[in-house]
Amino acid sequence: MRICLKDLLKCKIFSDSIVCAGEKGLTNYIDSVTIWESPVASKYIKGQELVITSGYCLLNNIDLQKSIIEDLVHSGASGLAIALMFYNYELPAIMKETADQYDFPIISIPDDIYYVDIYELVTSNYFSDLTKDVKKIEEVYKEIDESIFREGLEGAAKSLHIWTGLSTAVVFGKQIFLKGIDRDQYELPTNPKDWKVKTDAKVVKPAVTNFYYRTGLNSKEWLGAKIDSSNRVEAYIQLIKGERDFSEEDFTLLEHAAIACASETKRLSESIDIQRKYHGEFFEKLFEGNYTYEEAKHQSYILGFNLPEDGIVIIVDLLPLVTEKIIDSDSNELFDNKICSLLARIFGKNALFYIYRSKEIFVFSPYDPEENIQRIQDLHDALDVEFGEGSADIGISKVLKYHALKRGINEARNAIQIGSHLKIKPNIYHFNELGFYRLLNLPDAMSDINNYYVEYIEPLINYDSINGADLLETLICYIDNNYKYIETAASMYIHPNTARYRISLVEKVCNVDFKQPHDRFNMELAIKILPLINTSYSNR
Numbered sequence: 001m002r003i004c005l006k007d008l009l010k011c012k013i014f015s016d017s018i019v020c021a022g023e024k025g026l027t028n029y030i031d032s033v034t035i036w037e038s039p040v041a042s043k044y045i046k047g048q049e050l051v052i053t054s055g056y057c058l059l060n061n062i063d064l065q066k067s068i069i070e071d072l073v074h075s076g077a078s079g080l081a082i083a084l085m086f087y088n089y090e091l092p093a094i095m096k097e098t099a100d101q102y103d104f105p106i107i108s109i110p111d112d113i114y115y116v117d118i119y120e121l122v123t124s125n126y127f128s129d130l131t132k133d134v135k136k137i138e139e140v141y142k143e144i145d146e147s148i149f150r151e152g153l154e155g156a157a158k159s160l161h162i163w164t165g166l167s168t169a170v171v172f173g174k175q176i177f178l179k180g181i182d183r184d185q186y187e188l189p190t191n192p193k194d195w196k197v198k199t200d201a202k203v204v205k206p207a208v209t210n211f212y213y214r215t216g217l218n219s220k221e222w223l224g225a226k227i228d229s230s231n232r233v234e235a236y237i238q239l240i241k242g243e244r245d246f247s248e249e250d251f252t253l254l255e256h257a258a259i260a261c262a263s264e265t266k267r268l269s270e271s272i273d274i275q276r277k278y279h280g281e282f283f284e285k286l287f288e289g290n291y292t293y294e295e296a297k298h299q300s301y302i303l304g305f306n307l308p309e310d311g312i313v314i315i316v317d318l319l320p321l322v323t324e325k326i327i328d329s330d331s332n333e334l335f336d337n338k339i340c341s342l343l344a345r346i347f348g349k350n351a352l353f354y355i356y357r358s359k360e361i362f363v364f365s366p367y368d369p370e371e372n373i374q375r376i377q378d379l380h381d382a383l384d385v386e387f388g389e390g391s392a393d394i395g396i397s398k399v400l401k402y403h404a405l406k407r408g409i410n411e412a413r414n415a416i417q418i419g420s421h422l423k424i425k426p427n428i429y430h431f432n433e434l435g436f437y438r439l440l441n442l443p444d445a446m447s448d449i450n451n452y453y454v455e456y457i458e459p460l461i462n463y464d465s466i467n468g469a470d471l472l473e474t475l476i477c478y479i480d481n482n483y484k485y486i487e488t489a490a491s492m493y494i495h496p497n498t499a500r501y502r503i504s505l506v507e508k509v510c511n512v513d514f515k516q517p518h519d520r521f522n523m524e525l526a527i528k529i530l531p532l533i534n535t536s537y538s539n540r
Contacts, residue, residue, distance in 0.1 A: 002247050003029065003127040003129075003134075004026065004027050004028060004129075005030060005078060005105055005107075008122075009107070010132075013117055016113075017108060017109050019105060019106075019107055020082075020099075020108050021095065021104070022079070022099040022102065023105065024103040025078075025079065025103040026079075028078040029048055029078060029244070030050045030078040030122065031048040031049065031248075032123065033049060033119045034050070034052070035115050035119070036051060036052075036053055037056060039057050039058070039068060042071035042077070045072065045075035045077050046075075047076030048077075049077050050078055050081060051072060051077050051079070051080050051081070052080075052109075052115050052119075053082055054082070054085070055082045055083070055084070059086050062092070062094050065092050065094050065095045065098075069099050069104060069106075070102070073104050079104065079107060080106045081106075081107045081108075081109050081118065082107070083109055083110070083113075084108050085111050089108070124137065128162050129165040130161070131162055140163055143159060144156065144163075144256060144260055145260050147159040152264055153170040153172055153177045153235075153261060153268075154177045154179075156260070156261050156264075157170045157178060157237075158179050160179070160237070160257050163249075163253055164250050164253060165242070166242055167179070167180035167181035168181075168238065168239055169186060169188065169238040170227075170235070170236075170237050170238075171238065172265055172268060175341045176190065181240065187218075187220060188222060188238060188240070192224075192234065192236065196213055197210070197211060198221065205251045205252065205254075207226070208223055208225045208251045208254050208255050209223070209225070210246065220240070222239055222240045223241075223254055224236055224238050225237050225254050227265050228262060229263065229265045235265040237254055237261065239254055279303065287405070287409060288406065289405065293309065293402045296402065300352060304349075304350060306350045306352065307402070308365070308367070309401065309402055310366075310399065310400060310401045310402065311366045312365055312397050312398070313363070313364055313396070313400070313405065313408035314364075314365060314394065314395070314397075314412060315360060315361065315395045315396075315412035315413055315415075316363075316379070317359075317360060317395070318360060338386070339361065342379075342383075342386065346378045346379050346382065347363060351365065352364040364408075367399050372396075376394060376396065380426060380428055393419070393427045393429065394416070394427065395419065396428070396432075397409070397415070398411060398431055414431060415430060418437045418440065419434070421532045422531050437532075440529075440532070449533065452522075452526050453529065453533045455526075456512075456523060457526050457527075457530060457533070459509045459510055460472045460506065460509060460510065463509050469505065470502070471505055473492075474488065474499060475506050475527070477491050478499070478506075479524055483514060483520070
C-alpha cells in the first residue's frame, strides 16, 4: 500500500501515536515496512520504508542516535516508528534535533502495538490518495469488477484512477475513456505499433509493459496492458506516469483490470456487430413511419435506445466532410467510434441517434428547451473541434410527437437546405426561426423558385451586367426603405432623381408597376428567394 505518513497516522492502529520530530516530512510516502533492532540495519533500507524499532540498540549512545537518523535519511527511509519504553517515553534530544534538521518524521508508538499489525496494514491493503479509503486487496479487486459491471470501460478507468492516483486511459478501438486527464492533454499514440518498450524497466507482471515515446523535448511514459477477449477490436488500458515512479501495486491493479475488462470488450464488440446488422433496418422503418409508438419503443429498448414520445429532430449534414475527404465515406469505423462516442457524451448513451451512410447524423431528443439549446451548441462546438470550424450543418425541427417523426426529419433537412443558402451563422438552423422560408419545401420547390428568378430577377442582372446600372441593388434598397425615393437615395448616396430613374427602369425591364400591390408582393418575394439561387450575385 503506497500511502503518505500523514494519512497512515489517521488509521485506527495509530490513534495513540505521537509525532515527536520531523513533522514537515509527514508527506513522505511509504511503500513497505522494515523492522530492525541492529545499528547496521540501515544499510539494508531500499527506500520509502517505514522503519519500526524499539530503539534498544541505540540506548545511551548519543553518537549512534544521531548517526542512525542520518543513515536512514540517506538510505531513503520515509520515517521511523519507535517504542519509547526504554527512553522513559521521551525521545532523545539529539534524535529530535537531527530529525527536525532533515524533516525526517519520528513517531512514537504505544508499547502494546504489534509490529506485525503495522506490517499487515501496509502490505495487505490498498490506500486511495483520492478518497482516503483503505481496503484489503481482495476488496479493491471486487470494487474494480463491480465498477466495470456497472459502468463498463469507463468504470475501469475510474477505479484504476481512484486506487493508483494516476491518470488512466482505456482504449477500445477509437474510443478512449479517460480519468484524471482532459482529452486535450491526452497525447499518447493509440496505435500500439507506435509504442516503445522501456527496456531497462523492471518486469513485475508479464502482461503489463512499461512503454514510452518521445516527440521533440516531450517524453511520455506509461504502463500498458492489452485487454485480450479474442475479438477483432484492439483494447488496452494505460496508466500514465505522473510525479512518482510506478509501484508494484500499479502493475498488479492494471493486470487485474485488464483481465476484468475482457468480458466487457467482448460484449461491446458483439453489440457493435448486432447494432450494425439491425440498426439500419430499424431506422429505415422508423423514418418511414412503419412502427406504432409502442412497437418503436420496444425495438428501441432492445437496441439500447430511449425513444421519447415527443421531442425535436436534429439532423447533422456530414456531406461537406465527405466531399473534403475528411471522412472516408466507404468506412463506418469512424462513426462507430469517434462520432458515436461524441453523441453519447452529449445526448447520453441511451439517446436515439443514428449515422446514415457517413453522410448524416439523426437525433431524436426529448423536448427540453434549456437542455436542447445547450446540447446542440455542445454538438456544434465538438464537431468544430473534431473536424474544423463550420465543418457540418445542423438542422432542428419544430417540437413534434413521435407520429410526426417523418415530418420532423423533413423539417430539419429543409432547415439545413434553406439555412445554408441564407448563410446563417453559426451553421445551426432552426426550422421554427426561418419565417417565410419554411413555407418552401426544398429541393422540390426549386423549380418554382427558379421560374420566379428567371421572371423577376434575371432581367435585372442581365441589364446590370451590360449597362452597369445597379438596378438590382437599387431595387433591394427601395424595398428596404418602404418604396420611398428620398430614403433610398440617402441610403445609396445618390440623387433622388437618380433613384427615381433607376426604379422606373426596373419597372420597365421587369414589366411591373410598383403602384400595384400584387407587383410589389411578387418583387419582394423574388428578393426573398434570391439567396436560394446559385448565382454569382448571391454568392458574391
